[in-house]
Amino acid sequence: MTKPFSDLEARLTREMEGEVLFDRASRGRYSTDASIYQITPVGVVIPRHQDDLSVALDIARDAGVPILARGAGTSQCGQTVGEALVIDTSRWLNGVIEFDPEARSVVVEPGIVLDHLNAWLKPHGLWYPVDVSTGAQCTLGGMAGNNSCGSRSIRYGNMVHNVLGADAVLADGSEGHFGFVDELPETGRLRELAERVRAIAEGVAPEIREHFPKVLRRVGGYNLDIFDCQNPKPYDPQGRANLAHLLIGSEGTLGVTRRIKLRLSPLPDHKVLGVVNFPTFYQAMDFTQHIVTLDPSAVELVDRTMIDLSLENPSFRPVIEKALIGKPQAVLLVEFAGENRQAQLDSLQRLGELMADLGLPGSVVEMPESAAQKALWDVRKAGLNIMMSMKGDGKPVSFIEDCAVPLEHLAEYTDKLTQVFHRYGTEGTWYAHASVGTLHVRPILDMRRDGAEKMREIAEQASALVREYKGAYSGEHGDGLCRGEWVAWQFGETVNDAFREVKRLFDPENRFNPGKIVDTPKMDDHRYFRFPGKYQVIPVTPVFDWSAWNVRRDPLTGEQSPPGSADDPSHGLAMAVEMCNNNGHCRKFDAGTMCPSYRVTRDEQHLTRGRANTLRLVLSGQLGEEGLAGDAVKEALDLCVSCKGCKRDCPTGVDMAKFKIEARAARVKAQGLSLRERMVGELPRFAPWASRFRGMVNAIDGVPWLSRRIKHALRLAPQRSLPSFDGNFLGESHTPQAQASREVLLFVDTFNNYMEGDNPRAAKRVLEAAGYRVHLNVREGERPLCCGRTYLSSGQIDKAKAEARRTLDALMPFVRRGVTIVGLEPSCLLTLRDEFLQYGYGDEARALAESACLFEEFLVRAREAGELPLEFEPIPFRRVMLHGHCHQKAFDAVRPIEQVLAWIPGLEVTTIESSCCGMAGSFGYEVEHYDASMQMAELSLLPAIRTASEDTVLVADGTSCRQQIQDGSGCQAMHVAKLLEQALP
Incomplete structure (x- = not known):
């Protein structure tokens, strides 16, 4: 049977230099965005350069295939899904083309990410001020398509107010520069378009003035009011009509953008932040109209639901706690910005005075320093993902979230809409742009059951409220699939017919993102839902216990019912996977850990x-019957290094490392183990033998022919040196300090025990110097206890569980009498705090997890408790360069290393801002992954190390990290325990 569009795929592959993706899995990955919708595209092309873009458009036009231009794919209304050829500009079409600092303008390609552009502009004292919350991943092309706004639109306006021009390709293949109408050529296609659009607009001018909302946040339909001759031009300070402004907010339905010319703004020299705590949500909404009179640059809402969910997130908890006074039902983030710091501080003081005058004295938490402000803004920017972190079938659903109303009606509108939610047995989550009357509100609905029906009824009642208060139904995120049918309602049939005429003028064959803005489907058309009524999860038997995700949540009370029954394990796993809301936070690559493989591959x-x-x-059967053991899963997870960066960096807590274990176990069950997987998994069992004969084993790398054969047989990278063994620390004679009054158990992992024995020796000496009696994780005549990490990574879950059971049996007597379990290797010790909890070992596993900590965590806790009578002396080094292990970052366990290093006098500590080092256990040793491994290391870690001075010592707690540093730079890094040992008196 001939594959659909095979001729199209063949021609694109032949004539383009970029990527052409028509396989089922790739099309499936591009079938969704951050909305509730899913439509499988015809195919995907990723143009490498502008010529590629032209080729793709020409071929699609010849084939009569629809086109859908896409950036980060983070649209929340379904703008970037459709049965079309998707053109992804984000990977390569992301350059800065022209820059004029004097004119404060820049020309960029559509795939450039907002935060990357602003980082590029920062040395010039400029920025692009449409600062949307997804700025770390969203592209300027996508922002233009949606007419994005951002937190500071009260001062800077929307996207349309900050665009000077655009180069675009039209449906007939013609192209040109869309700019100020009075500067267009007197003849030609663009002049013709401008005059015909002017005629359309003038023909419905009375309806435009009557039906276009008078609020700033109005982004629905087409911007026909650029030609409203009887009113000041709404989008340009000089009142000049600009044809590019018709493209802004058009959602890719009129043309495909090549380049965009942006108006820039000076960076404010100073910012201060006041966090106003409110006892009721109504007051927060009511008082906003008074707060904006102080001329803030932003007023952003965080409601009680978002506060509670932030407190549950280990990354956000310490940040949000500093902003709270008691238990407020809502807070407003009020920012003042400008050139004079004292003026901003005065504004902050006036905010406090205003709140006192309004009856809320002492309700403002002042944050004048930039670090605290940034941390809190990061929490606010993660608002959508935080909201979506609710476990269970009910999720906050986007469809009325961008309604905008005048501020004087904001409190009444939100109160009445909340009453609507209650009538349907649900609650709404509220956050975002209080300053301009645009609140992101998402009622909690179960789209698998009755959510679609409730969505329709709630939308109808919300629209009535918007009309009552003369607001805008679409106030920020565009129309797409969920608000497209409301365009005619908002603007009236006459204007809607004018929109259709504009669409036919630009795209007579309806090939550019069809079904958006005009002639759209119903918002609740089940054919386009990601979770339609027929959605089912295929039966699987997971190796972990995922019941915690299989919950029901009462939308009104927030209470969760007990986890789902054990006879439905598939559903819990599926619900954990579905925690991903497609918002694309993982696409960032300038900070944090997530996601190292994307950073090197894009x-x-x-x-x-x-x-x-x-x-x-896969779990819903949409990619065939192979399930988790299939090739599609293997290929998608191939470069996952199980760093757990997503466990912490992803605001919804998607833990891909655990999913990879599930997939690896399924594949091993279906296809068995390779020799390499067997060797990796059994490392704890053959390490004692290798250590006993270490002279012979360590000499293998010195015999080239033998080394090559072994590496070839195991499919190890020839560039890597084989692991070197170093005795058996736990097999040595150890005499505990009988006089010590306090106890600790040092959990020595396989790697430190057999390969780097100096590390546990150093840790033991430091602990004993602090007055602790040190027990070790070995019993006479038995193999040392093991976390089972190598079995997990090789898919041998039964053996990993057996190791966990053996470890629990041996350690529980210590745990019961309050002895802390202290580990050196992050990936091993933190397995006790993570995977052990999902084996079904109940209270014992939880007790062990609470008692287990890393070496430096233990020292910090002991000092804070007054139980660490140690003073350290200076060492020969003046500087430390610290690289945190990925799992340490995932568990917020890097700060304790920084703290203990600060105890050494005269030591300057620098923490490298790095993602995964790339070694990741056996990953970097594997021949097929060596290149990716080194690329990950070269992102930031190795370049930083190469700048180290001679008086700098490198610290890395991870065995793999130290090996990667040595292989990649020739430098030796050490465990923090050895550095502390050197500093002992």
């Missing part, structure tokens, strides 16, 4: 979101 397949979508499609 490939959707090797992205946390792409992997989660692959798993969701």
Whole structure:
């Protein structure tokens, strides 16, 4: 049977230099965005350069295939899904083309990410001020398509107010520069378009003035009011009509953008932040109209639901706690910005005075320093993902979230809409742009059951309220699939007919993102839902216990029912996978850990979101019958290094490392183990033998022919040196300090025990110097206890569980009498706090997890408790360069290393801002992954190390990290325990 569109795929592959993706899994990954919808595209092309873009458009036009231009794919209304050829500009079409600092303008390609552009502009004292919350991943092309706004639109306006021009390709293949109408050529296609659009607009001018909302946040339909001759031009300070402004907010339905010319603004020299705590949500809404009179640059809402969910997130908890006074029902983040710091501080004082005058004295938490402000803004920017972190079938659903109303009606509108939610047995989550009357509100609905019916009824009643208060139904995120049918309602049939005429003028064959803005489907058309009524999860038997995700949540009370029954394990796993809401936070690559493989590939397949979508499609049977053992899953997870960066960096807590274990176990069950997997898994069992004969084993790398054969047989990278063994620390004679009054158990892992024995020796000496009696994780005549990490990574879950059981049996007597379990290797010790909890070992596993900590965590806790009578002396080094292990970052366990290093006098500590080192256990040793491993290391870690001075010592707690540093730079890094040992008196 001939594959659909095979001729199209063949021609694109032949004539383009970029990527052409028509396989089922790739199309599935591009079938969703951050909305509730899913439509499988015809295919996907990723143009490498502008000529590629032209080729793709020409071929699609010849084939009569629809086109859908896409950036980060983070649209929340379904703008970037459709049965079309998707053109992804984000990977390569992301350059800065021209820059004029004097004119404060820049020309960029559509795939450039907002935060990357602003980082590029910062040295020039400029920025692009449409600062949307997804700025770390969203592209300027996508922002233009949606007419994005951002937190500071009260001062800077929307996207349309900050665009000077655009180069675009039209449906007939013609192209040109869309700019100020009075500067267009007197003849030609663009002049013709401008005059015909002017005629359309003038023909419905009375209806435009009557039906276009008078609020700033109005982004629905087409911007026909650029030609409203009887009113000041709404989008340009000089009142000049600009044809580019018709493209802004058009959602790719009129043309495909090549380049965009942006108006820039000076960076404010100073910012201060006041967090106003409110006892009721109504007061927060009511008082906003008074707060804006102080001329803030932003007023952003965080409601009680978002506060509670932030407190549950280990990354956000310490930040949000500093902003709270008691238990407020809502807080407003009020920012003042400008050139004079004292003026901003005065504004902050006036905010406090205003709140006192309004009856809320002492309700403002002042944050004048930039670090605290940034941390809190990061929490606010993660608002959508935080909201979506609710476990269970009910999720906050986007469809009325961008309604905008005048501020004087904001409190009444939100109160009445809340009453609507209650009538349907649900609650709404509220956050975002109080300053301009645009609140992101999402009622909690179960789209698998009765959510679609409730969505329709709630939308109808919300629209009535918007009309009552003369607001805008679409106030920020565009129309797409969920608000497209409301365009005619908002603007009236006459204007809607004018929109259709504009669409036919630009795109007579309806090939550019059809079904958006005009002639759209119903918002609740089940054919386009990601979870339609027929959605089912295929039966699987997971190796972990996922019941915690299989919950029901009462939308009104927030209470969760007990976890789902054990006879439905598939559902819990599926619900955990579906925690990914496609918002694309994992696409960032300038900070944090997530996602190292995406950082080096820029490939959707090797992205946390792409992997989660692959798993969701597999678990619902949409990619065939192979399930988790299939090739699609293997390929998607191939470059996942199990760093757990997503466990912490992803605000919804998607833990791809655990999913990879599930997939690896399924594949091993179906296809068995390779020799390499068997060797990796059994490392704890053959390490004692290798250590006993270490002279012979360590000499293998010195015999080239033998080394090559072994590496070839095991499919190890020839560039790597084989592990070197170093005795048996736990097999040595150890005499505990009988006089010590306090106890601790040092959990020595396989790697430190057999390969780097100096590390546990150093740790033991430091602990004993602090007055602790040190027990070790070995019993006479038995193999040392093991976390089972190597079995997990090789898919041998039964053996990993057996190791966990053996470890629990041996350690529980210590745990019961309050002895802390202290580990050196992050990936091993933290397995006791993570995977052990999902084996079904109940209270014992939880007790061990609470008692287990890393070496430096233990020291910090002991000092805070007054139980660490140690003073350290200076060492020969003046500087430390610290690289945190990925699992340490995932568990917020890097700060304790920084703290203990600060105890050494005269030591300057620098923490490298790095993602995964790339070694990741056996990953970097594997021949097929060596290149990716080194690319990960070269992102930031190795370049930073190469800048180290001679008086700098490198610290890395991870065995793999130290090996990667040695292989990649020739430098030796040490465990923090050895550095502390050197500093002992």
